[in-house]
Amino acid sequence: MCGIAGFVWPGQGALPPEAERLAWLGAATGALSHRGPDGEGLALEGPCALGHRRLSIIDLAAGSQPMEDADCRAVVTFNGEIYNYRELKARYAARGFRFRTHSDTEAILAAWLLDGPDGLDALEGMFAFALWDKASRTLFAARDRFGKKPFYYTIQNGVFAFASELTAFEKLPFLRLETPVAALMRFAAYEYLPTPETIYKDVFKLRPGHSLLWRDGQLTTAPYWDMPLPGPQPKASEEDLCAELRLLLAQSVKRRLMADVPLGVFLSGGIDSSTVAALTAGMVSRIKTFSIGFSEASYDESRYARLVARRFATDHHERILSADACGALLPEIVARFDEPMADPSIVPTYLLSQVTRENVTVALGGDGPDELFYGYEYYPAFNLAAAYDKLPAFARRRVIEPLARLLPHSAGYVNPRFVADTFLAGATAPQWLRVQTWLSAFTAEAQANLWQRPVPQLLSPQGLFAPTRELFEGFPADDPLARVGYVFARQYMLDYILVKVDRCSMMHSLEARAPFLDRDLAEFVCRLPARYKLRGARRKYLLKKAVADLLPKEILGRGKRGFLIPVASWLRGQLRPQVDALLGEKHLREQGIFDPKEVGRLVAEHTSGVADHRKKLWTLLVLQLWLARHKPSLIP
Template sequence: MCGISGVAFRDPLEGPEEELLKSMAEAMRHRGPDDEGFYKAPGIGLAMRRLSIIDLEGGRQPLTNEDGTVQVILNGEIYNFQELTQKLEGRGHRFQTRSDTEAIAHLYEEYGDRCVHYLRGMFAFALWDVRRRRLLLARDRVGKKPLHYCELADKLIFASEIKSILADPRVPRDIDPDALDQFLTFEYIPGERTIFKAVRRLLPGHFLIWEGGRLRTETYWEPDFTPENGLAEGEWIERLEAELCESVRLRLVSDVPLGVLLSGGIDSSMLVALMRKVHRGKIRTFSVGFQDASYDELPYARLVAGRFGTQHEETILKADVTQLVPELVRYFDEPFADVSAIPTYLVSKMARRHVTAALGGDGGDELFGGYDTYLAQKLAGAYERIPGLLRGLLVEAWANRLKPQAQKKGVVNRIKRYVEGFEYPRELGHARWMAYLTPGDKEKLYTSDFRAALYGRSGYEPMVQRGRGLAALDPLARAMAVDFLTYLTDDILVKVDRMSMAASLEVRAPFLDQEVVGLVHRMPSHLKVRGFKTKYILRQLARRHLPREIIQKPKQGFSIPVKNWLCQELKAMMMETLSKERVQRHSFFNPEVVSRWMHEHLSGTHNHAHRLWPLMMFELWREAYLMPRNDKAVPKEYSAAGSFR
């Protein structure tokens, strides 16, 4: 695992300053504390930081082909590199190392840009073709590893993390208003946009070519969600177990110790079970728990650890995270408000004290239908048949009068969240219950300047467009496909990558292996959600391996009691971060609305945590990235508030 970056110039004779390359690499030291590497030539400069996992001595990057005419830097792991190496050696290629990075160089010699089709793993890589003076950037199919780029008048800058791109003082820092609107809507920024107008994200399943001073992107893979009918349930279960076992086996290839991030849910518990099935050695598991019992899954994690005889480590997350939150904000480079980032970082940090890589259960919910929102969507038709006047006078008025509960998934909280979902555009489908600012909220919160900068565009549009493109699927399959293409890629995988890399830990996701993904996408949706039972087929498979308590337990989610913390331990931090004085420093939000939301939340009459927490994350991000600071990791060339220019 690494952090990669580089600069390519329109002028073939121009080269990057050595100091810039070093600054770009240094900004991502946390991604690769073991080593660094550079390549400089007319027209190009490459830089990387390395976390050594495979071929500890010989895997120093950049790596090349036999004559040095193909230079490669890689972030990630290619799990089938040994198989590829054997085939390429059979075709006359000579390898100098046992590294998966070198396999890409030889694969490119053999197949050109089509080399990406042969890679099985998580990756983002940069390849410089010396003879053709041509740069190829590529990102894995699902988007497990990040890659960003910025095109300026004279060059292209790219990097795993935006902070590395910002090491160049010429990169504009203007805020993209649509990206900000989308962040406040969903707690993350979906698709190609980033918070900076000048910086773009390379999409999963895409590659970028820079040649002759021109940039173009192409799609090399798109998921096929077409269901395959005719197979018996038992046959699907057999195929699923076989593919998951192979996926886990491939991800155990490592020259450093491995473990499992064990939440106590069915996904991570299945990984422990399958790891025990294919691996006879010691298994280490790592879990984080909470003082609030409604959020804590440690008893279930202990049950699984005991069942499979793992060497188990755990920690308790306490509410005093006021020093930690600003630190984590800086690792994301842009506003990000998924509160599960906090426990993800802490369990990664704990695991890193014992191992360098770990398996994680990410992707299980999106593949197998694990979210309550899928059930909410099934009920939506019946609810919407109630006359609107009756809904407003009875159901919605009654729900609004209910006081929020302290428990994570209390009945009252579920009712209030469900009813609130119908304030969103119907075209959002199940994403109505994954959005956090209603149209009415935005009308009150956004200043006239902010609304004018949006020119009437809607922050809900990315989800609506995704849904339209999947109209041929049944409603449940469409909802899961939208989540796979948006929430998984741009929230879950971003969170896991940044927080694990902040701890210099590599996290591998067996559920997101391309063969597993392809198989599960072919399954009919009734095998995923049956009646009101989520993850039906995974639970059926789990009956072979896991205790009944794990299979039958409802989903809790890897989250924190942010609603309660904002009223207690994080109250002072919230009051300071969202004070009228702070909010008035820019022209984005109405400070009176923010103050009212804080007052209502603290009084207990409303739960505004899903509104206040994103606003806090934006203010902390703005302070870290748009205010002058004496910090080498964050450039100093920022305006006081940013702009919409």
């Protein structure tokens, strides 16, 4: 796990002096030092500059980067892990490739030099890399199948630049980073910037499962993998499918135990992380597990994590958080993100990574099943909304909606009124827009009065949520629920869940691995019809059945709980000073972005308890904290 950065100077004209290019490259990789505190590498190859910050995991002695092949034909800078590198070394050595190290990095060089872009199909793991082919003067880059590792790029004045985080671009003086209002509006809608967009104009994220080729000033991107479509009803019995699923799970966990440093498991006490912990405990003696708890009872799940830890006799480490402690950390954590992301669980995830890194260097986690096995409540809600939409209009408007308005507000984990209002808002939306309406902080309608100078094209759902519609309608599955799952994996998980885990873990130089996002396992699950994932209201159907004999019944019977914090009460309490400072009328008028009257209304209604605007105010507060730290150039 590392940080990478670099650039390719245009072919025409003279190159800047070597010392100057090395200084730029060193500054860019220096901004990524938290991703790789164990070493730095800089390389200049003609017009190409490649930088690397290393977190040593495999081949601690000889795995430094940028790395050349034995014949000096290509050089690569790489972030991630190739879990099948031993098999690849045997395969490519038999074809004549000369290996010099025991590092997985050389497998990438071999794949490119022997198979070109087609070599990506052989790589199993999480990765983002950039490789310079000296003979063809080509830069080739790729991102793993689910986008676990980040890869940003831009082209400005003929210079191609790339990095693991946008903070590296802030150190390159030949780049201009400008934030348009359109990016702010998209963030307010999604609570993140959906790939390939970023918070900056003309700066992009490489899509997952895609490669990139830069040659002679021309950029080409291409997919090399995508999630497969659901197949027909399997001929195998459910018992046989469960057995195959357990086998694939065990195989995936075993692959991710590859390391020359200590490792452990994130343990929340939910089905996903508990499954990973249980399988790991069967392969490793006295595995270390880590969890976070909350002093607020309605948010605390630590007792379930302790239950699993006792069941599998793990070396368990736990930290209980108070609201005051989390609230005090929020500004610093948000500001350290390279682009804004309004998932409230960044605070506990950051602290979980901190306590984990005090003990190990690698941690396995439970990300992925909510998207692949339809674990979110939004999946059955999607089907329920289809039934609701068929009800007579008078029943919806005269009976159900008035009853929903009678529900009480709550600052706890579940707010009945907030849940009902959110469901009704999306229930009659088009299929492609339904779930995103439920997820959004600010819909197109809600943004009309939010900005002083909004972008007109983004004041319609079709314009604001175009990235979601593109994914939903571009996935050729017959079952709309499969399209919902595709959007969740390719948008929500990619840019929200995985970004949160990557940034929070890497802030502490901790490598996080996701066994459920193994290629073989994911392809098996994706090909299953929806009934094996959602059976009525029962989510993760086949997964729960497959691990029924493995986990305590208390874990199997639990409902889905998010890794959340008491946002609603914080905004009225310990975060109130920051709300007043950053969302107050004086600051907003000086800033000239938001409409002070509309923001003031949201703050007043929330703090008085008249309405629950936690999502809206949290999203605005996160954005303001990020703007205060990064100070981008704002443009219309």
